[in-house]
Amino acid sequence: MVNLHVATITGEETVLEQAAVEAFKASLRGELLCSTDAGYEGARKVYNGMIDRHPRLIARCTDVADVINAVNFARENNLLLAVRGGGHNGAGLGICDHGLVIDLSLLKGIRVDPVARTVRVEGGCTWGDVDHATHAFSLAVPSGAISTTGVAGLTLGGGHGYLTRKYGLTIDNLLEADVVLADGHFVTANSEENEDLFWALRGGGGNFGVVTCFLFRAHPVSTVYAGPTLWHLDQAAEVMRWYREFSINVQEDMYGFFAFLKVPPGPPFPEHLHTKTMCGIVWCYTGALEKVEEAFQPIRNFATPAFEHIGPMPYPALQSMFDSLYPAGLQWYWKGDFVKQLSDEAIALHLKYGSQLPSLLSTMHLYPIDGAANRVGNQDTAFSFREAKWSMVIAGIDPDPANRDRITSWAKEYWSALHPHSCGGAYVNFMMEEGQERVQATYRDNYERLVVIKNKYDPTNLFRVNQNIKPVTA
Incomplete structure (x- = not known):
């Protein structure tokens, strides 16, 4: 060397x-x-x-x-x-x-306490690692929708997925964190110790130190009733208008994210649908299985789908369902926003851009973040948009670098059209490097408090390769 x-x-x-x-x-x-x-x-x-x-x-x-x-x-x-x-x-x-x-990828330790229903997770773990460990005890921690996602990044940004309506964001289930600070000191942050740091870690990203271990509350989740329902594109407006009411009013055991997608060319999808642009909802029902038919009856009464593949499955199987579709190494450009309402005008714009997916893997998802997540106050954690009903992500995705500009342009144009219909800020994990104004819009009234905490724990902005909270002393 x-x-x-x-x-x-x-x-x-x-x-x-x-x-x-x-x-x-x-x-x-x-x-x-x-x-x-x-x-x-x-x-x-x-x-x-x-x-x-x-x-x-x-x-x-x-x-x-x-x-x-x-x-x-x-x-x-x-x-x-x-x-x-x-x-x-x-x-x-x-x-x-x-x-x-x-x-941190070698820090892989996990310890489940089935009596206390907690799980201690080191900072290099993925959610697949956590799901494997907790499922043995019929437990789960609310996380995302791809099991290869890292625990640390998802958690520090807030964390939403299939269990959000029932059990809240990932940060709502974070009990404490071990952190190496910019000055090299090791501290633990929870509701009684370094409370200001604990507040900031819950949504403030990697701005305040290196989290080496998380302690989460886990919940009794084992078998869920889940899978996708697909409709033809000419039904999309009707589906979205129905979904905007059903999604936020149905019991919190029922979760479904809406998507525009091209049907993957393989099982379980029938050949006549392969590569066809459609709309769909991926469901996850965590209620009692003996009540599942009753729970899904309003969905089946709505409109006959072109395809349905729903049934009981282990929760880790749902979490990993899309892993093979989105392996590491694809070209990605994504942009996001929080959404409170789906107006008819917004739906028309979604149809315009959602029907023009630029590649087989490109997609738009609307993830519900209501229910339990809405019962936490905007100032209770750094994650600010507790009144939002959905977290939208527009993702241009393709394996070929030659298509980089095409998927990027589509995502930017789609986002620009829908942004006026959003809450104004976004889930930090769905943001590219979009500038300081965008960071401030995402944290809103919490931003100044985050700056104070950043000044205390990282005054020189050592931890700046992130959606950065800039200290005033840097």
């Missing part, structure tokens, strides 16, 4: 002496990778194939001590620093150019 030209926290270039790098490497139980090392190329790749960044160093931490040493090294050498958990962030904010990456 030779002297390295690296990026500083402010984007300038400096030189790291070989001796300093060797000393840092010796302080780690895990690997320290540079561009010439075997494993570097794989370690720098993230979920979104559109992201192609080259850090100078990747610290593959195996324990909290490694994380502390890495944070101290970054701070003492004024290095640009990124923190990577599962690597799913659409904007690629778990990786950086010419700086240091703290890679």
